Amino acid sequence: MKIRLPKNAIDYVKPGMFVIFIVFIIIRVPIFFRVDNLISVVAQGAVIGIASIGMTMVILAGEIDISVGAMIYCSGAIASEVFLSTQSMVLTIFAAIVSGSIFGLLNGLGVAKFKIPSIITTLAVSNILTGMGSLIIGSDSTLIAGDAYKVISQTKILGLLSSAWLYIILFALFLVIVSKTRFGRYIYAIGDNADALRASGINLELMQTMIFVLTGTLCGIGGLLSTSRLGGSQFNLSLGTEIYCIAAVVVGGVSMTGGKGSLLGTLVGVFIVAALDNLLRLMSVSAYIYGVVWGIAIFTIVLIDILKKKQDIRNRQRQILDHK
Amino acid sequence: MKKMKRVLLLIVIALMASALVACSTPATADDNSANDEVAKRLGDGVNRIGFAMAEITGQAVQTEAQAFEDKAKELGFDDVIILSAENSVETQVTQIKDLITSECDVICVYSADADGVVPAVQACNEAGIPVIAVDRGINGGEIYCTIASNNISDGRDVANYFGLMTEGEAEDSVKVLHIIGNLSSTAQKERADGFRIGCENWGQLEIVDEVATDADADRIYNAVVDAFKVNPDIKAIFVPYDQLLSPVVSALKEIGMFYPAGDPNHVMLGAVDGATEQLEWLSEGINDISISLDFLGFGQTAASVAADYVNGISSNDVVLTKSIVCTAGNVEYLAKAGMLWGLSE
Incomplete structure (x- = not known):
């Protein structure tokens, strides 16, 4: 059986990931949401x-x-x-x-x-x-x-x-x-x-x-x-x-x-970069995989954006063709 | 068909044999020409020595470079070439090859990366130029002599000091923050290993966090601020070299955790190198321990070993320089005795 994803599935990936990310932080690193930490994230960034x-x-x-x-x-x-x-x-x-x-x-x-x-x-x-x-x-x-x-x-x-x-x-x-x-x-x-x-x-x-x-x-x-x-x-x-x-x-x-x-x-973007840096430190991510995690996270975010832009272009082309 | 196969087999064997001969014959010729080159270089009337340094920023390495240059000139080298690779191993490999082209009699290398620099060492070997590894080891090629301190022991000494100062405390009760500097530096990796080994020997010491910082002051500052959010009762911090202590002190001041030595809330600070500022801090109670390495010795010994080689005197494979444990209790005495490169009376 072939599962067909909705045409605009990519629209939900980023918000979905964001929700999972927030839940993960609440469970794993609750300290992140402490006011003093958020203030220091702004200062660090x-x-x-x-x-x-x-x-x-x-x-x-x-x-x-x-x-x-x-x-x-x-x-x-x-x-x-x-x-x-x-x-x-x-x-x-x-x-x-x-x-x-x-x-x-x-x-x-x-x-x-x-x-x-x-x-x-x-x-x-x-x-x-x-x-x-x-x-x-x-x-x-x-x-x-x-x-x-x-x-x-x-x-x-x-x-x-x-x-x-x-x-x-x-x-x-x-x-x-x-x-x-x-x-x-x-x-x-x-x-x-x-x-x-x-x-x-x-x-x-x-x-x-x-x-x-x-x-x-x-x-x-x-x-x-x-x-x-x-x-x-x-x-x-x-x-x-x-x-x-x-x-x-x-x-x-x-x-x-x-x-x-x-x-x-x-x-x-600045908040994400500063928050990610802060999170990795709060989670005591190993010195040796710190860069790997950081790089993968940034790459994933950018990739989703690019896929979304491509999908928007395709949708627009489809609309033009339908209109014609 | 069988005859055909036999012919083919013979051809293959003949080709392999000729390849073996081809490989071995020029090598002998190369060896001879390399020996001729060495003899020519040593007998050309110009004693030239090169020092390829990973970097030359910082008081410690500048001391090392200056000591090397002074001693090399004193020992009769006419031409002393010192190059800095700005911590780029690619640049260093190119620079070492340039030193070969410059017909150096001996090349000293303070490596940017113990593995990455190996091809350049092999190029020196092929050219018949001896390589002296200074300050840091090199993981390949033929090294004529390695001059270094025992980095593992240096890191372990800091852990031992933390252990001694907190002896009698409950198991895992003394939280330690370990700041990791540059992951590509062999010396820093060895110091980190030594520090971990040392901490394992003291039951009360527990490394609660190891943070990668690329030796960047900003990242060290943020790392300290964030580490105290998760572990507000950190009692000791280790950084791989002295100059990285400045952002640690600034961060402790920002979060209100800076107390001078003697105060019950004092956070112990330890590092390696023995830089002037951090040695002065010991007396002020800002930091607690600094391992003073013999940077003068690195440079001077490298030049002496090179001069011995040129004069036909052989040397040991490894020369370990002495490290000195400096604390508030002995720093003044050591300075007066002229035993510290970073501080003298």
Whole structure:
């Protein structure tokens, strides 16, 4: 006997898995739903979340930025050193934001002005910044004495850490920018059909550069938060963060070819990535299978999304044929 | 038909025989040419030595590299080449092959991966260049000499300290968090094994969680915060090397679990390396034990063994360097005595 699945079976897979997942957590890791844990998940995901805002814009524009981790690392190192030398919070914040923006500008110029593929440009910048970050830190791991530097990310406001608040504010701001402004529409248009945008007289190079600069700025803020959380800079801190950002963006349903997706999707993606990381730790998953479980979970979520998109296209084609 | 088969059999045997001859004859020629090459290299008037390092970030390995360079120059090497592979075994394999091309007389390797680097070691063997494994062992090829500390013993010493400090406590009552660093590092894997073995010897010690962190400070920080949610009564934490203690301390401060040594709520912290900051922390009561490895010794011994080889003096297959257990009670004395690479008076 052949079992025939309903045509829209895939629609139920993700919600079904979600329900099973929630039941599993309630039974196996009830601690996950404790308010303090959920608050710490948001705080743990703040840096990835902030960098993912930039990554979403870059991917929506049909590009990729693999220097995100290195930008966070290097701008964080710069911020720590500025704080160590000046003890000035204003100068420290300024240094982090400006350095991040400059790194983003390097990427932007490489991609937009010199037409070097983004994967090559950002790879080169990533290598430069990794070396620079290590040079700034020097042979010691610089741990800043005192708690003054931690104020930026560790201050509790209405039960949430300031890093989480900063993420919420930046997310709201960029949600408006991406979905409600002309610049936001251009981001989608670059990823969808850059030639058409150029033909309509828009300065494509400027738009692309701005996207990378904004991503760099966000990474600068990310670097400030990550070093503030640890009380200073560390060797190789946050290197590889781009993998988590790309995972969050893709899990959130943003198309890797650009032009499709939303920041709200990325928000869900960031929460899933941070929650999964937190869950695996709470469950004491073996060090040796941690990566395997993480990878399979992300792969499954993305696969379901792709299957669902394919099914939607098939359904639409069928509707058109029926209509004809 | 039978005749045909016999002919075919003869042809196959003839082919196999010629293949065997073909395989053996050039090998002899290669051996001779390799020996000639070695003689030529050693007699060219330029003593060149290469050191392929897995990475060169961090106080410990920088100390090792500097000690190696200074000693090699002191012992008469004209050209000292030090390369860093940024922890990529592919890069390291390429770099070692570059060192062969550069006609190094001896190549020292601080391996990025004990197995992954083997093809490069075999390439050195074929070129007749001796390989000295420094700081970490290599799992294949012909190694002229291995200079390393006993990582298993280093990890076990930390567990023994935790055990001694909590002697008399009830079975499985002392919860221990084990932070796993870089899974591809042989040294860190051995330290982890040693730590587990040590904990097994003390009934009161129970490793409640082992967390993979890829030696990433952010992940270590999150791991500590999350581990205390599940096991709020963790009494000791082990990390594979000193620099990874900073995020542990920051996380303990965030969750309100940081108490200095001597306080009944103090969480014991132990690591390996003997870096300056963590040795200073011992006196401040931040951490409890640091195993100081002989990074100066790694570099200097590697250069000495290489110089001996060039001068025709043979060496032991394995040279174990000394590790020193440092605690708040002895760190000042050890520093004054000049026994610590990371701290001196």
